[in-house]
Amino acid sequence: MRRLLALVLMTSLLVVVGPAGEAEACSCALLDPTTALEQSDAAFIGTLLERPDPIPAPGQTTAIWVFQVDEWIKGDLGEQVGVHSGFGGGDCGFEIAGDEQTGVFLHNDGRRPSGGLCSTTSPEAMRAAGQPLVFDGVGPPVFLIATDTGRTRLATLDARGRLIAALGDDRFGWSVSVCPGHELLADVVEGEVTVRDLNLETVRAVEPPAAGRVEQVWCLDADGERILGQVWNQTGTVASLRILGGEMVHEGEEYLLDVSPSRIAFVTHPAAGSLDVIDLATNERSRIGPATNVGTLAFSPSGEKLLITEVIYHDDGGYETHATVYSAATGDVVWTSPPLVDSSIYDWVDEHRLAGDRYPIQAEAGIGLIFDIDDGTIVELDATASYQAVGDSLVSVSEAGLAVTGADGATTLLAPLPTPTHRLVAVLDPDIVLDVPGTDTTTTTPEPEPVATASEELPEAGFPTAVALTAGAGVALILAVGWRAIRRRRA
Numbered sequence: 001m002r003r004l005l006a007l008v009l010m011t012s013l014l015v016v017v018g019p020a021g022e023a024e025a026c027s028c029a030l031l032d033p034t035t036a037l038e039q040s041d042a043a044f045i046g047t048l049l050e051r052p053d054p055i056p057a058p059g060q061t062t063a064i065w066v067f068q069v070d071e072w073i074k075g076d077l078g079e080q081v082g083v084h085s086g087f088g089g090g091d092c093g094f095e096i097a098g099d100e101q102t103g104v105f106l107h108n109d110g111r112r113p114s115g116g117l118c119s120t121t122s123p124e125a126m127r128a129a130g131q132p133l134v135f136d137g138v139g140p141p142v143f144l145i146a147t148d149t150g151r152t153r154l155a156t157l158d159a160r161g162r163l164i165a166a167l168g169d170d171r172f173g174w175s176v177s178v179c180p181g182h183e184l185l186a187d188v189v190e191g192e193v194t195v196r197d198l199n200l201e202t203v204r205a206v207e208p209p210a211a212g213r214v215e216q217v218w219c220l221d222a223d224g225e226r227i228l229g230q231v232w233n234q235t236g237t238v239a240s241l242r243i244l245g246g247e248m249v250h251e252g253e254e255y256l257l258d259v260s261p262s263r264i265a266f267v268t269h270p271a272a273g274s275l276d277v278i279d280l281a282t283n284e285r286s287r288i289g290p291a292t293n294v295g296t297l298a299f300s301p302s303g304e305k306l307l308i309t310e311v312i313y314h315d316d317g318g319y320e321t322h323a324t325v326y327s328a329a330t331g332d333v334v335w336t337s338p339p340l341v342d343s344s345i346y347d348w349v350d351e352h353r354l355a356g357d358r359y360p361i362q363a364e365a366g367i368g369l370i371f372d373i374d375d376g377t378i379v380e381l382d383a384t385a386s387y388q389a390v391g392d393s394l395v396s397v398s399e400a401g402l403a404v405t406g407a408d409g410a411t412t413l414l415a416p417l418p419t420p421t422h423r424l425v426a427v428l429d430p431d432i433v434l435d436v437p438g439t440d441t442t443t444t445t446p447e448p449e450p451v452a453t454a455s456e457e458l459p460e461a462g463f464p465t466a467v468a469l470t471a472g473a474g475v476a477l478i479l480a481v482g483w484r485a486i487r488r489r490r491a
Contacts, residue, residue, distance in 0.1 A: 028092070028118035032150030033103070033129035033419055036121070040105035042075030042113065045123045048096045049080065054087055062114075063087050065094050070101065073130050077113065084109065085116040092116045103127075122399065125420050133418070137164035141198045142432055143395075143402065144185065144425040145417060146176055152418040154187065156198055156428075160435040161402040161415025167200040175215065178426045180261050181222035188217045188229070193244060195224035198428065206244050214244070218259040220280065228259060228280075250278055250285075256294055260303030263328055267291045267308075275308055277328060288331040295321065300348050301430075304328055307354065309345050317361045318342055323354070325373055335373040343369060350389040350430075357384040370394070381405060388427045390434055397424045404436055412436055 052063030086093030103126030257266035359366030368381030385396035
């Protein structure tokens with residue numbers, strides 16, 4: 001049985017470095033390009049021509065960034081446009097390296113085009129944002145992906161990564177869990193819990209608790225009848241774990257937790273806590289041992305093994321990870337890693353392998369690592385990602401899309417995702433043969449069926465034809481999120 005898979009999605013926080021080298025925070029809502037395009041006054045794909053002096057004059061609060069426009073997606077302000085923004089860094093100004101193409105959403109701030117770090121996306125995502133969804137996937141569903149916002153907040157894909165079904169709305173925050181057997185899933189958004197099939201159609205609504213708000217859910221049985229919920233009280237200060245519509249399982253502090261269909265594992269404190277396990281059949285709680293500086297806590301796909309990592313940071317900026325795998329039933333140690341210098345372990349690839357990376361502080365890029373806990377071997381991969389096993393291949397998600405890494409280590413892009421913010425929640429059939437481009441396949445592809453978005457025709461931007469490049473007050477655009485529900489079912 002595959003382990004219970006759960007994903008919680010929250011607002012992103014972009015951390016950038018200011019001119020003085022101090023870490024400053026620029027808080028941005030996670031960007032859904034389609035929603036951003038609908039809510040913007042204009043949008044383009046272009047290349048930065050002129051950046052402002054990083055040191056502002058006394059009293060100057062905004063700067064002008066001049067772009068060469070390669071393509072207008074919405075509106076038309078000419079071949080070049082000056083965008084009012086911050087100076088870069090903690091003020092949410094643009095962070096653009098070299099001559100890379102960038103998609104920029106513009107806001108009409110006092111009849112001046114304004115934007116910034118929080119209003120940029122990739123050119124590919126910008127172009128896709130103006131297009132209707134195309135449901136060209138051929139069943140059965142193989143991948144479940146999710147993001148925080150937009151019309152494809154939750155979606156299923158076929159063996160080639162093509163869209164089968166999508167669900168989205170204007171609410172924020174999402175937790176989704178695939179039920180054992182991979183025929184149903186449970187999700188919660190703004191406290192409402194729903195059990196769905198793999199076409200994302202509603203099977204049943206779950207009665208919420210009388211007091212408190214459900215923030216996270218785990219489906220514990222194949223029928224979707226037994227749902228574990230993390231419930232916060234009305235003030236948001238105390239959380240409990242309970243079977244929705246049934247008994248309380250645990251109330252108290254949980255720094256990290258993971259759930260399998262038969263057990264709950266949690267760490268009680270980040271610095272000096274303990275690793276505890278609750279048996280969901282008996283509600284008995286056992287303590288495996290102390291847990292300090294925990295980075296990862298995860299059940300294996302079967303739920304029979306439990307991974308925990310301890311991360312130690314050094315004064316020079318480096319770090320090392322110590323990983324231990326326990327038997328979830330007995331608490332016995334199954335495997336321990338040597339000290340992994342400048343390395344991390346994220347999650348399970350399958351029952352015998354773990355995914356991680358090595359990223360020395362002085363390196364420009366990291367490398368992916370696959371740890372085999374049976375024979376102790378470590379395989380290096382070119383890309384850092386959270387991998388899941390599908391047959392003899394590994395599947396991962398990056399900004400480019402859904403990718404497949406074969407046994408020879410070569411990586412192929414299976415398909416771009418609807419937005420660059422999507423994450424892989426689950427492989428619904430880990431034994432399927434993937435329909436990788438360039439390989440023989442018996443799958444036939446139907447003609448794509450476009451589904452209209454909320455705005456088929458994009459209105460002209462509300463800017464004057466001639467844009468005055470004058471300095472003045474203003475901040476970078478922080479885009480709100482939201483979309484009406486869009487659902488599509490294919491036979």
